[in-house]
Structure formats: C-alpha cells, structure tokens
Amino acid sequence: MSPPTAKDPWETLRTLPMGQRIELHDPAGADWTGTIVPSHDLSGDRILQLKLESGYNVGIRVGTDFSFRAAPASPPSAASEERARAGPSSTVHPGEPIALLTTGGTIASRIDYETGGVRPVRGEREILDFYPDLLSEGPVRVVPVFDRLSENIAPNDWSILAERVALTFREGARGIVIAHGTDTLGFTSAALSFLLPELPGPVVLVGAQRSPDRPSSDGTSNLQAAARVARDRRIGEVVVVMHAGLSDTRFAIHRGTQVRKMHSSRRDAFRSRNGPPLGVVEGAEIRLESRVRPPSPRGARFDGPLDLSGRLLWYYPGLTPELAEGFVQGARGIVLAGTGLGHFASVHVDWIRRAVEAGVVVAMTTQCLEGLADPFVYATGRELHRAGVLFLDDLLPETAYVKLLWALGHATSPDEVRALLRLDRAGEFVARHPARGEE
Structure with a gap:
C-alpha cells in the first residue's frame, strides 16, 4: 500500500x-x-x-x-472465482471482439442529482467508466444507437436497430450485446428475431432493474453474463440474458420471442413463456438446456420491412364494440389479447366479422401468462373462429403484434398474411403443431 x-x-x-x-x-x-x-x-x-x-x-x-x-482491489466476486477455477471454455472465446450497442434504459443510466431520477449515460467513455470489467474477457466496441428510455422506442426503431446489428456483424463483431431498457425489451427482442432470420453469432439483449450507481445494481453482472453469451459459438439467434434468481452468479438465457418482464422491479423479472429458458449462465459455465439456432455461415441478413398498419387490442370488461371498431379503423391487421383461452364478449363478434370480410387479418392470443389460445373449448371461441379469427396458440400478445407487423410487410393478401402468422419463423411457438381448424 x-x-x-x-x-x-x-x-x-x-x-x-x-x-x-x-x-x-x-x-x-x-x-x-x-x-x-x-x-x-x-x-x-x-x-x-x-x-x-x-x-x-x-x-x-x-x-x-x-x-x-x-487501496487493494476488491475481492473477486463468486462468479469471477468460478471462472478462474474453470479455466478457458471450449465454446466461449475470450479475446474475440464483440460489440455493445446501446439504446438507453436503466442499464445505461445514472442518478440525476438535480431531479432525483435517472438519466441515460452518454458516450463510450462514460459507459466503460461505469462498467470497467466489461473489457476483462476481450475487446468490446461500444456503438451508441439510441439514447432513450425503452417506452420511447418505436417500431421504426426496431428496423434501424436490426440494420445496425447486421452492419456491425459485417464489420467484424463475433457477437453483439444490446443494452436496452427492460420495460419494452420483450417487444424489441421479438422484432429483432423476425427481422434477423440469419445470424453468424448471438445477439444478446440485456437490461438492468437498478441503475449502476445504486447498491443493488444488476447492470454489471448482467452485462458480464451477456458478454460471455455473445462469445458463445453455438448460438445464432436473438436471446435475452437477465438474472435467473436473486444471486449474482446465475443468469437465464431466454429466446427472444418467448420472454416477458413479469415483475416491475425484481432483478429476476424476466421469464420464458410456457417453459424453461434456453439455458443458464452459472459462474464460468454456459449451459444450454434446449435446442438453439446455430450460427449461419452466410452472415447476418436483415429481412424488413415492417408495416405499421397493425394494431394490438386488449379486451377488458366494459370495452364497447364502438370503441374497439374505432380503434382498428385503417388497420390491415389486428391482434386481439383475449381472456382465458382467447375470448372477447359476444357483442364484439359482429364488428370482427365485418373487419375480416373487409380484408383485415384478425388474430387471437391470450392475456394469460401460461397456456394457449384455443377456440374449440367454449362457445365464444367457436363464434370467433367462425367469424374468421386466427387463433395463434401460445404466442405472447406482444410477440404476435410484432410478427403481424413483419407479416404485413411481407405479404399483400390476407391469406398470405395469415399463412406467415402460422409459420414458426423464430422459435416463437412452444407447441409444435398448427392451431386446430387451421391445418
């Protein structure tokens, strides 16, 4: 000393x-x-x-x-000690360059002492000042894309971000980490999954529930876990990496089309829909427990555009047909988030039938956190099915909405859009079968 x-x-x-x-x-x-x-x-x-x-x-x-x-350096964390004991991994390659694309959000924010809230961290130097350990396993290129809280990220931004991902891979990145606010992270991860059907390496979205200058901040550990996943040669798809529990040594790897934020503030807020995550990061080990899409030898491919004439409508008691029909005016397609197995009050069937007859694609999902939408259990579901509603099994409403925008951008006729919605494009369907009545 x-x-x-x-x-x-x-x-x-x-x-x-x-x-x-x-x-x-x-x-x-x-x-x-x-x-x-x-x-x-x-x-x-x-x-x-x-x-x-x-x-x-x-x-x-x-x-x-x-x-x-x-002062001497702080004692190494449990995760660091595990990595040191484990030695080099056959699938994670320290030293290979990855890129960190920043969009704003809590993971790239700090306390604003004037307002008492948080503000985005701006610029590469400030980000690396807050996360100095990010460079410990290899070079990281920081690429600022947006400077926004996630509620301010819009569908057009998803296309911009996807194109930037494709460009960054072409510029030599082995894998890509995207720092993103957690509130709409599930929308963005789904959008990138549809817009980037071929990837030469992982695209890892990561966020934080606590800002980096707070004592319980999860940003550093989340980013380090995400960076390790971004260097994994087995993965060629969009995933989300966040805490899997309350410790700082275990992180879940979720498929980008099957993940939702389930808690407003807990560090382990994210869950995979209708099943376990793809895998976990635990200390030095990345353990994949489900099948993942391998890297594409052809490189990254952007597959836009999105057509923003789609809508997402959640049913609630008291929603009138007049309000609902007015909401969908001018839409080419609409995703309904129904109750239970995919239900809307029967007074809505008439306007839904008229919309389908006018060429609007109407699809149904469930608001429930587990299970799927099925039209053949109750009379209400059968009525909706006869009116032309396409039931989308276990798709999350937000995933179905994003997929609708993608499908509308790739097809002109309602039948073509419906066919694309039924197609399992990015591992979005847990149940590997078509909806009954849609074979």
Whole structure:
C-alpha cells in the first residue's frame, strides 16, 4: 500500500482513473473506502465521488488536509472465482471482439442529482467508466444507437436497430450485446428475431432493474453474463440474458420471442413463456438446456420491412364494440389479447366479422401468462373462429403484434398474411403443431 499523500491531495485525486479503489481520510475523524466513479453535472469544486463498499455512492468535498492511500482491489466476486477455477471454455472465446450497442434504459443510466431520477449515460467513455470489467474477457466496441428510455422506442426503431446489428456483424463483431431498457425489451427482442432470420453469432439483449450507481445494481453482472453469451459459438439467434434468481452468479438465457418482464422491479423479472429458458449462465459455465439456432455461415441478413398498419387490442370488461371498431379503423391487421383461452364478449363478434370480410387479418392470443389460445373449448371461441379469427396458440400478445407487423410487410393478401402468422419463423411457438381448424 502506498504511503499517505503529503501535498494537496486534490491535485492527485482529480487525475486518478475511474475504477481506482482508494482509502480517504479526513483529519476531523471520517474515513471512506471506495471506488472512484464519474462525478455528475452538479458536482461542485473539489468533490470526489466514490462508490462505497455498501454499494452506495457518496460525494466528498476534499480538504487540503485530507490524505489518501491506494487501496487493494476488491475481492473477486463468486462468479469471477468460478471462472478462474474453470479455466478457458471450449465454446466461449475470450479475446474475440464483440460489440455493445446501446439504446438507453436503466442499464445505461445514472442518478440525476438535480431531479432525483435517472438519466441515460452518454458516450463510450462514460459507459466503460461505469462498467470497467466489461473489457476483462476481450475487446468490446461500444456503438451508441439510441439514447432513450425503452417506452420511447418505436417500431421504426426496431428496423434501424436490426440494420445496425447486421452492419456491425459485417464489420467484424463475433457477437453483439444490446443494452436496452427492460420495460419494452420483450417487444424489441421479438422484432429483432423476425427481422434477423440469419445470424453468424448471438445477439444478446440485456437490461438492468437498478441503475449502476445504486447498491443493488444488476447492470454489471448482467452485462458480464451477456458478454460471455455473445462469445458463445453455438448460438445464432436473438436471446435475452437477465438474472435467473436473486444471486449474482446465475443468469437465464431466454429466446427472444418467448420472454416477458413479469415483475416491475425484481432483478429476476424476466421469464420464458410456457417453459424453461434456453439455458443458464452459472459462474464460468454456459449451459444450454434446449435446442438453439446455430450460427449461419452466410452472415447476418436483415429481412424488413415492417408495416405499421397493425394494431394490438386488449379486451377488458366494459370495452364497447364502438370503441374497439374505432380503434382498428385503417388497420390491415389486428391482434386481439383475449381472456382465458382467447375470448372477447359476444357483442364484439359482429364488428370482427365485418373487419375480416373487409380484408383485415384478425388474430387471437391470450392475456394469460401460461397456456394457449384455443377456440374449440367454449362457445365464444367457436363464434370467433367462425367469424374468421386466427387463433395463434401460445404466442405472447406482444410477440404476435410484432410478427403481424413483419407479416404485413411481407405479404399483400390476407391469406398470405395469415399463412406467415402460422409459420414458426423464430422459435416463437412452444407447441409444435398448427392451431386446430387451421391445418
């Protein structure tokens, strides 16, 4: 450990790199041990910001009589120790270049001390300052794409992001991590799954439930797990990597078309629909437990466009036919999120029949978190089926909506759109059979 400083410590402290761990002493009796993190816009003169051992950030006004020592690095995490014990993996290749595409969201945000909320982190340097361990297993190229919270990401942005993914692979990336806000991450992962049918490596969407300057932040561990998956040579599809439990050593790998955010704030908020995830990252090991799409030898292929004349309508008690019919005016297709096995009140059947006769594709999903939509159990389902509604088995409503936009962009006639909706394009159907009555 270096001796305490004798001159004005601020002259040295202000030049230390982000991530440097120090012990700071105030002669008045206070001591702090922590890691230097970037200061914020409202920091005053001589303010040093540290991430303490507790995980909290603190701003300290450094006096001329303060002293500090360089502190030893923090003990390695359990996950780091497991990776060190395991040695190199046959499927994960440290050193191969990957790219981190940033879109905003909590994983790329920090506390805004003016508002008390969080704001996006901007620029490559600021991101790597917050996540210095990201480079520990190989080169990472940071590519800013958007600077938005996920609720502000729109369907046109999905196409922009997919084209950027294809370009980044052509520029030499082995795999790609996309940092994204969690609220609409499932929509984006589904959209990329349909827009990128062939990939030479993994596309891994990852988010965080807690911002990086909060003590329970999951951003660092999520990003490290995602980066490991992005270097896995067995995977050639879009996946989502997030906490699989409350520990920082186990992460789930979800298929991009079968995942939903199930909790507003827990770190293990994401679940795969109607089954287990594709696999897990546990310490040094990536364990695939379901079949994954292998990398394509032909490289990345963008398959747009999306046609934005699709709609998604959730049924609720009190929804009138007039409101519903008005909502779908001008649409070429609509996904209904029905109750139970895929039900709407019978008063809606007439306008649905008129829409189908006018050439609108009407598809049904279920609002339930498990199970599927089936028209042949109750009379309401049979009525809807006779009116021309296409039941989409176990597709999540959001996945069905995104797939509808893709299908509308690739077909002109309603029959062609319906055929594309029935096609299992990106592993979106868990049940490997056509809906009854649609063979």
